[in-house]
Amino acid sequence: MAAASGLAIAFPGAAAKAEPLHGNWGSNSTASPVKGALLRFRVGRRGAARGSPRCEVKVNLEDKAATNIAALEQFKISADRYMKERSSIAVIGLSVHTAPVAMREKLAVPEARWPHAVGELCNLNHIEEAAVLSTCNRMEIYVVALSWHRGIREVTEWMSKTSGIPVSELREHLFMLQDNDATRHLFEVSAGLDSLVLGEGQILAQVKQVVRIGQVSGGLGKNIDRMFKDAITAGKRVRSETNIASGAVSVSSAAVELALMKLPKSGSDSARMLVIGAGKMGKLVIKHLAAKGCKKVVVVNRSVERVEAIREELKDDIEIIYRPFSEMHSSAAEADVVFTSTASETPLFMKEHVEVLPPASEDVGVVRFFVDISVPRNVGSCVSNLESARVYNVDDLKEVVEANKEDRLRKAMEAQAIITQELKRFEAWRDSLETVPTIKMLRSYADRIRSLELEKCLQKVGEDALTKKMRKAIDELSTGIVNKLLHGPLQHLRCDGSDSRTLDETLENMHALNRMFNLDTEKAILEQKIKAKVEKIQN
CATH class of the missing domain: 3.40.50.720 (NAD(P)-binding Rossmann-like Domain)
Incomplete structure (x- = not known):
């Protein structure tokens, strides 16, 4: 996907506002559309000043249909603003470089509890996918967030709740990375570049274990699963193509x-x-x-x-x-x-x-x-x-x-070149996902028109007037026409790194087709995500 725009999400009663990376992302969070729809409606006076008292109306979660309608209505109100910020890959955590051992041990999650932690994280309103990498040197949470700022806030509050460490204290030691930076960090971790000892082999095994446990528990989503698998590939290449693992490597x-x-x-x-x-x-x-x-x-x-x-x-x-x-x-x-x-x-x-x-x-x-x-x-x-x-x-x-710094730096540079190659492959894969919904919706739209027109034609001619062979020929003719007409537009929706077309150009084509054919793809996708959150909480 494209990198997040960096805009904060605005909801009814609040103006859109950009937030800095290290801004106020503590516990005083603005209500999200999901939270507002699923748990309670924050109903305020129109035009009321910020900070004015608001009523709370509890939703009866037993009424499935009513809750779904309420959630989608709330979604419709805020969707236009909400879509300004795309889903982001994020990593938030602390490591031996950023936090003392006393804090890391409070946040450590035993391997047996990784699936439980992932389940809790995915239940947060703005988190779609999650993975936990907890070792003696680090505790890192990787997520795909519907909103960067609100996702980070929710994960931080979850970390505070599970560890008993106040958010204000956590804030002093946490690091946060987004999209390409988050992915590069995981690749560097897997390659042993972020370890105390350069090229440490144990961390690669721990990254593999995240995937293994995720496959058993079903907790990893499409993006996180692919990112961790590509990180493993990068880690293996670094160790086999450089001499990074010589000497003390654990x-x-x-x-x-x-x-x-x-x-x-x-x-x-x-x-x-x-x-x-x-x-x-x-x-x-x-x-x-x-x-x-x-x-x-x-x-x-x-x-x-x-x-x-x-x-x-x-x-x-x-x-x-x-x-x-x-x-x-x-x-x-x-x-x-x-x-x-x-x-x-x-x-x-x-x-x-x-x-x-x-x-x-x-x-x-x-x-x-x-x-x-x-x-x-x-x-x-x-x-x-x-x-x-x-x-x-x-x-x-x-x-x-601290020993042999020059040698370590040379090996690290070789490793970074490999990581950059693997990162480009992952980015190309993720970028290619951006246009997949539009491709599917455009083809579905064309197929519906073809089927309707074919049915009209057959009704006019009469069922008895055509043999089975003639019917098949007409069906293949209509399918062939649609495929040839769609070939050009669909080619311009593909951006997988195999040609010179840039992502920006491909996204422009996608938005143009969405407008021309009134596909409203982004809103449909977001509506599905919100709907999935509603059903998950109800069940």
């Missing part, structure tokens, strides 16, 4: 490098390692420890099966000792470096747990290191106040990624 590998950087040189070989959690992140930590020459690691996990699988995979590289969760604190007492990577929503180590532990080995300076790569955090911030402990979380991994 949070787990950066965590290991950070720990080795902080350890005294004399103690790096003899430091006792403990890994708590044997999931994907924990497994990668163990792998990177083995790659760095570590010979033994203790792993604490709720079940032994995962640890056994890792041990079998790495049996020739590192000795793995399993301990149950009940021995977590006693295991920490015997460790110099503790890596934590569990899904626990409450801290595993607080000040009172750590201060009673014996000092670490003299080889590491009697100070115990906690490297916490979990979100929410597994090690309470209060532990940092102890002289006997040093605590590092995902935000501290920035130190590791």
